[in-house]
Amino acid sequence: MQDLVNAMADMMEDKVIELTNQYLDEGQDPVAIFRAYQEAMEEIGRRFEANTYFVPELIMAGEMMKTGSELIKPHLKNDAEDGPAKIGKFLLATIEGDIHDIGKNIVGMMMDLNGFEVMDLGVDVPADVIIEKAREFNPDIIGVSGLLTLAFDPMKGLVEKLQEAGLRDGFKVLIGGAQIDEQVSEYVGADAFVTDAVAGVNICKEWMAA
Structure with a gap:
């Protein structure tokens, strides 16, 4: 073919x-x-x-x-009927305070096409909602998008709340956005950061293979 x-x-x-x-x-x-x-x-x-x-x-x-x-x-x-077996679960959201969704939507599409079961929570999603859905969905990876610099503190707050709830070790946290770099990733406490969807897919597939 x-x-x-x-x-x-x-x-x-x-x-x-x-x-x-x-x-x-x-x-x-x-x-x-x-x-x-x-x-x-x-x-x-x-x-x-x-x-x-x-x-x-x-x-x-x-x-x-x-x-x-x-x-x-x-x-x-x-x-x-759903085709090849899924390789993992991916919870996706644009963090509270940010309503940009183009990058998030592309990531969700690419993750789905590469074998992940995706739950997309949409935009402007509070940390508490992400954590609630993580408890229900039990994803392998939580992906959080944010285009604005104002998103950095809410992302950090999400990671801190995961730690407070005793859930941090249960998920990989991937953050993404055009303005995110290594320094921001360290500040947030994420496991990795990406600035494009393809890189995000590759990282997630490596995590699942490991």
Whole structure:
């Protein structure tokens, strides 16, 4: 299915849908088709890291993946209707005081496409709500987004409240945003920081593999 991988990696949306329908009509394994989409997403991620693709390409790729999944899902067996098994759980939110969601949404999409079960709490989410949902969802990783410098203190407050609740050792905490750096990550007490979605996926996959 390399032609499907290539078509998606090259942003040929019509060709991707045509090939997907063709493979399904031929009776090809729907899970194998889904994995071709994942392989294409990995290539798109590499191009993003190399600065040959940018945010619009990531968004377009996500739309292609969503459309493809809708085509593939009816062909999956009941015992595998969600495709390949999930590799971990990822809780995601934009921290209280910040309403930016484009970066968060891209991270959520990329994490989902790379095998994580994602719970997205939205924007302007207080630390107490994140902790409450973490108790319910029991994620492996808590991802917190914040574009504004005003988000740094609420992020720090979240980590402190996790510690106070005796929950800090139960989760990896990943923070993200264009203005976040190593110094901010240390101030917040996070396990890692990222400034783009692809790097975040790579870090989370490394954590789960370990």
